[in-house]
Amino acid sequence: MTNSTEKFDMNAAPIRIDTVRLRVRDLDAVSSFYQDVLGLVPLAEAGSSVTLGTEETPLLHLDGDPALRPRDPKQAGLFHTAFLLPSRGDLARWLGHVAETDVRLQGASDHIVSEALYLADPEGNGIEVYVDRPPSQWRDSAGDIRMATDPLDLQDLMRTAQGRTWTGFPIGGIVGHVHLQVGDTKEADRFYRDALGFDIAATYPGASFYGSGGYHHQLAGNIWNSRQAGTRDASEAGLSEITLGVDPTARQAITQRLGGDRFSDPWGTAFALAQ
Structure with a gap:
């Protein structure tokens, strides 16, 4: 019998997502959205910047500049920031919350490794809110990670809310992965696998999923809109930037290959290693 409490230990992965930084045109509107819809709390404010997260962990930095041009959805950059919740009940309660507040969802998918709901913030930055299935359910008989995009059973999901309501983004919730738009998947593989040090955990037509430490993916890159x-x-x-948490061995290898602790992918998406 599968242990339903079995979880992947993200802190043990050599490379993982620490924080995401976005440039936004309307700081008040975007900040309010992440607070009202996702339940993130403000942790710091300085000038035209806001940091949001849980009560103990920063997850999202927003830098406001009304002079910015609107993002072009066909260019390289963000496909979505994926917020990983601690339990299936948390995802069910969040679904009940967005249903009550008339937030428009863009999709709901069963990915075998996870169950996920999709939406976008007021400036079109994609968001995934998801929960992982136990890691023992991720792999096929050959040991390969299986991923798919199947319909999500929303009624079955909602039964796990157990009559409780959403009270904000839970302690223990993190940015589980970031999915990027890239110009070419082979070039993305050369950077994210060969230079940055991820494994290619899975592939899908037009997309590669990059995992570290056995996770299904901390990063992904697709060409669906950005070929x-x-x-x-x-x-x-x-x-604007993705900050990666790394262990000492991974840090040493990455800084040697990429020349430091700040670098960009072939399309100008910036990365930094957490200090």
């Missing part, structure tokens, strides 16, 4: 996209325009709103 042959060039370098990102820094004057556009959207993804």
